[in-house]
Amino acid sequence: xxxxxxxxxxxxxxxxxxxxxxxxxxxxxxxxxxxxxxxxxxxxxxxxxxxxxxxxxxxxxxxxxxxxxxxxxxxxxxxxxxxxxxxxxxxxxxxxxxxxxxxxxxxxxxxxxxxxxxxxxxxxxxxxxxxxxxxxxxxxxxxxxxxxxxxxxxxxxxxxxxxxxxxxxxxxxxxxxxxxxxxxxxxxxxxxxxxxxxxxxxxxxxxxxxxxxxxxxxxxxxxxxxxxxxxxxxxxxxxxxxxxxxxxxxxxxxxxxxxxxxxxxxxxxxxxxxxxxxxxxxxxxxxxxxxxxxxxxxxxxxxxxxxxxxxxxxxxxxxxxxxxxxxxxxxxxxxxxxxxxxxxxxxxxxxxxxxxxxxxxxxxxxxxxxxxxxxxxxxxxxxxxxxxxxxxxxxxxxxxxxxxxxxxxxxxxxxxxxxxxxxxxxxxxxxxxxxxxxxxxxxxxxxxxxxxxxxxxxxxxxxxxxxxxxxxxxxxxxxxxxxxxxxxxxxxxxxxxxxxxxxxxxxxxxxxxxxxxxxxxxxxxxxxxxxxxxxxxxxxxxxxxxxxxxxxxxxxxxxxxxxxxxxxxxxxxxxxx
Amino acid sequence: xxxxxxxxxxxxxxxxxxxxxxxxxxxxxxxxxxxxxxxxxxxxxxxxxxxxxxxxxxxxxxxxxxxxxxxxxxxxxxxxxxxxxxxxxxxxxxxxxxxxxxxxxxxxxxxxxxxxxxxxxxxxxxxxxxxxxxxxxxxxxxxxxxxxxxxxxxxxxxxxxxxxxxxxxxxxxxxxxxxxxxxxxxxxxxxxxxxxxxxxxxxxxxxxxxxxxxxxxxxxxxxxxxxxxxxxxxxxxxxxxxxxxxxxxxxxxxxxxxxx
Numbered sequence: 001x002x003x004x005x006x007x008x009x010x011x012x013x014x015x016x017x018x019x020x021x022x023x024x025x026x027x028x029x030x031x032x033x034x035x036x037x038x039x040x041x042x043x044x045x046x047x048x049x050x051x052x053x054x055x056x057x058x059x060x061x062x063x064x065x066x067x068x069x070x071x072x073x074x075x076x077x078x079x080x081x082x083x084x085x086x087x088x089x090x091x092x093x094x095x096x097x098x099x100x101x102x103x104x105x106x107x108x109x110x111x112x113x114x115x116x117x118x119x120x121x122x123x124x125x126x127x128x129x130x131x132x133x134x135x136x137x138x139x140x141x142x143x144x145x146x147x148x149x150x151x152x153x154x155x156x157x158x159x160x161x162x163x164x165x166x167x168x169x170x171x172x173x174x175x176x177x178x179x180x181x182x183x184x185x186x187x188x189x190x191x192x193x194x195x196x197x198x199x200x201x202x203x204x205x206x207x208x209x210x211x212x213x214x215x216x217x218x219x220x221x222x223x224x225x226x227x228x229x230x231x232x233x234x235x236x237x238x239x240x241x242x243x244x245x246x247x248x249x250x251x252x253x254x255x256x257x258x259x260x261x262x263x264x265x266x267x268x269x270x271x272x273x274x275x276x277x278x279x280x281x282x283x284x285x286x287x288x289x290x291x292x293x294x295x296x297x298x299x300x301x302x303x304x305x306x307x308x309x310x311x312x313x314x315x316x317x318x319x320x321x322x323x324x325x326x327x328x329x330x331x332x333x334x335x336x337x338x339x340x341x342x343x344x345x346x347x348x349x350x351x352x353x354x355x356x357x358x359x360x361x362x363x364x365x366x367x368x369x370x371x372x373x374x375x376x377x378x379x380x381x382x383x384x385x386x387x388x389x390x391x392x393x394x395x396x397x398x399x400x401x402x403x404x405x406x407x408x409x410x411x412x413x414x415x416x417x418x419x420x421x422x423x424x425x426x427x428x429x430x431x432x433x434x435x436x437x438x439x440x441x442x443x444x445x446x447x448x449x450x451x452x453x454x455x456x457x458x459x460x461x462x463x464x465x466x467x468x469x470x471x472x473x474x475x476x477x478x479x480x481x482x483x484x485x486x487x488x489x490x491x492x493x494x495x496x497x498x499x500x501x502x503x504x505x506x507x508x509x510x511x512x513x514x515x516x517x518x519x520x521x522x523x524x525x526x527x528x529x530x531x532x533x534x535x536x537x538x539x540x541x542x543x544x545x546x547x548x549x550x551x552x553x554x555x556x557x558x559x560x561x562x563x564x565x566x567x568x569x570x571x572x573x574x575x576x577x
Numbered sequence: 578x579x580x581x582x583x584x585x586x587x588x589x590x591x592x593x594x595x596x597x598x599x600x601x602x603x604x605x606x607x608x609x610x611x612x613x614x615x616x617x618x619x620x621x622x623x624x625x626x627x628x629x630x631x632x633x634x635x636x637x638x639x640x641x642x643x644x645x646x647x648x649x650x651x652x653x654x655x656x657x658x659x660x661x662x663x664x665x666x667x668x669x670x671x672x673x674x675x676x677x678x679x680x681x682x683x684x685x686x687x688x689x690x691x692x693x694x695x696x697x698x699x700x701x702x703x704x705x706x707x708x709x710x711x712x713x714x715x716x717x718x719x720x721x722x723x724x725x726x727x728x729x730x731x732x733x734x735x736x737x738x739x740x741x742x743x744x745x746x747x748x749x750x751x752x753x754x755x756x757x758x759x760x761x762x763x764x765x766x767x768x769x770x771x772x773x774x775x776x777x778x779x780x781x782x783x784x785x786x787x788x789x790x791x792x793x794x795x796x797x798x799x800x801x802x803x804x805x806x807x808x809x810x811x812x813x814x815x816x817x818x819x820x821x822x823x824x825x826x827x828x829x830x831x832x833x834x835x836x837x
Binding site: 331335381402417422426429430433 | 591592616617618620621623656660663664770773774775777779780
C-alpha cells in the first residue's frame, strides 16, 4: 500500500510547485511536530525516513506517543528499514499488564538450546539464516503493542518448505519449542515467544509462485507481505479478498494461520471461503500438500480448514493458494451520521437490501472514537461539522459501473435520510476524500495508542446487542476510563476499546472477566478476528463448550504430541499439561 | 455581485495514469489525450475545487449574490458540475464539446460566457492536473482585458471599494496585489480546504439548473494551433546498486555520474 500510494501520488506532486497538495490539505505545518510526521496523511501518504529521525531525536516524548507511533509505523511498514526505530523504542517498553503471561510456567519438558543445535541449524540454513543478533531478537521477541515479551535466543529464517521441514523435524526430536512468526502484527501475543522458544521467521519465503488470470487464483509462499500481494495483483487487475490495517507488515501465512478478517469480509467472506489450498509443515517436519487450486474438491476431509485460524499451533503454513476477486474500478465511500444505535442497525439492513451486490464495507464508530481521532491525529477533520453525532457509519460500495453505482448509492442515502435513519452525511467526490473518510475509521487504533493505555477486546456479538456492552462498560467504569466502540458492524464484530491514562490492575479487574462473561451470556465470541493467542488462551471456554475444547486438545495431541509448536497459546494451559 | 467559477473534469489524481496502448489510433478521434480514461475514476480538478470553495466562502460572507459553475467538454462533465452544485454552487453551465479543448479555446468560451453572465469575479484553478497548462486564467484575463491575480493564496474582497486584494506565492515570499473589479483570480493550493459534498446539499443540487451551450451558440470556433505528436510513459527508474566500498562510490561518481 505504501509504495502503491506513493506511486499514485507521485504524479500529483508535480503540480504542487514546491510543496505538495498533501502537505496543504492534510498536514498544515508538518515541520515541527511528531504528530504531523506520523499521522497527517490519508492512508499514510508520503511518510518517509525523516519521521524516524524525528522520533529517535526526541526521546523526551512520552511513552504513549512512542507506543502510538511505533504501532502506526508497524502497521504500515515494519520491514528492515524500520528495525533501527524499533530498537530505539525498546527502552520504553513493558508496563505490567496484569495479564496471563505472568501466570504461565515454562513447560519443563522442553529442552534448552545448546551450541550443537546452533551448528546444526547453520548446517541446514547457512550462516545467514541463523540469527543470534541481540537487537534483532529483541524486536522479534516483542509484539507490536509491546504487551508481550519473550526471551528467545534464536531466530531462524528458512527459505523453503524443505528447510522449514528440517527445522521442525530437528526441533521435534530435540523437544525444542518453536514459535512461528510472520509479520508479528498480532494483537493477542500469539506471534512472539513466551519463554525461550525458537522463532521461525517466514519473511524469506516471499515468492509468488503462480497467478492464473482467468480464474484469479494466486499461489504464493507464506511469507509474502499482504501489501506486496495487493500491489502485485493490482497490476494484474485483481485484489486480495482481505485487507487490513497491518497490510504493510503482515504476511499471508500469518493471515491464514489467524484467519484474519479485516475490512472486506462483509463482501468477500472469510478466508475459509477464499483459501483454496495450503501447504503446511507439521510439528514432526512432515509436509502436508493440500495446495489445491480448485474451487470444488470433495475428496475426503477438507483438511486445509483445520489449519485456517490455528495460530501456528498445529503446523506452519508455507504455501497458500487463494482465490482473488477482480478489481472493480467504481468505488464510492460515504460517511454518515446516525443519532442512535437502532438507526445504525436499520441502516445496515437497508444497505444489504438496497445496495445489495455493490456493498463492500459497512463500518461504524461512536462519537468518542471520532473525538479521539480528531484530537490525536493531525490532518483529520470532522467530515460533518459543526455538531457531533452519536454514531458514524462508513459505507463503501464497489462495483463495475460508475454511473449506476453512484445513482444507486445516492438513491439509497437520500431515501435513508428522508426516513430519518441518518441525520447527516457526506459522499466522497474523489479518491482523496474517500481516503480521508477511511483514515478516520482506520486511524482509531492509532489515536487510541496516542491517548494512553488501551485495553482491546475484539468481540463477535449479535448486532442488536453489540452496543449495549459498550454502554454497560461505560456505566461500570464511569469516569475512570474512556470507553469507545467501533468495528465491522456488517460482520457483527465490535472492537471494544477502553482507554485510560495508564495501565491499572484495578481497571483490568473491572473489565475482565466481565466482558467475557457478558459476551458469553449473549452467545458471542471473545475473539472475532484477532485470535486467542496467549492473551485469551484460558478464556476459550467463554466461547466454546468443554467437549469442543477437548476435541481441539486431542487434535493438538495427535499432530503435535510434544506440544512444541507455539506452546502456551490458543488452547487452555490445563489441556497441555 | 455574481462569481463565475470554471471547473474541469480530470482523471482523479490518486489514479495511476496509463498511456493508451493503441498508439495507432487516429488522432482526430481521440477524446482528449493519449492516456487511458476508460474505466478510470474521474474527479474535479483539485485546483478547481479550491476555486469553487473560495467563491462559496465569499458568497457566504455576504459579498456575492450568486456562484455560477462552468464546465466544458464531453457530456459526462455534467457529473463534475453536479459535484460543484453539491458543494454549493447555485447553478451550472455546461458547454458541450466533443473534441480536445486547449487553453485558448477555453479562454474564448469563458470570455463569451462572461459576456452573457456578467460576473464581477472569475475564479479558476491555477492549472488542471491533466495537461498542466497553467494558461487559461491568464489568457481569459488578457482577452477580457481584466486585471489578474494568479496563484492566489489569500483573497480579500472589498465590496465598498470594488477591489480585491490577492496574495500570490512567488519565489522567496508573497506578493500582494490589489485588483479593480471585475477581475480574474487563479487559485493555488494553500488558499483554502474545500468542503465535502453533504447529503442535504447533494439533494438540493438535484434541482439546481444546468444550462447547456455549444461553442456555436457562443460564436467560438474550436480549433487548435497545437498538434499532439506523441504521448509516452516516462522512462522507468532503473534499480539501484549496492556498492561495497567508498572507493567504488567515488569511482562511480567520477566516471559514471561524472559529478565530481
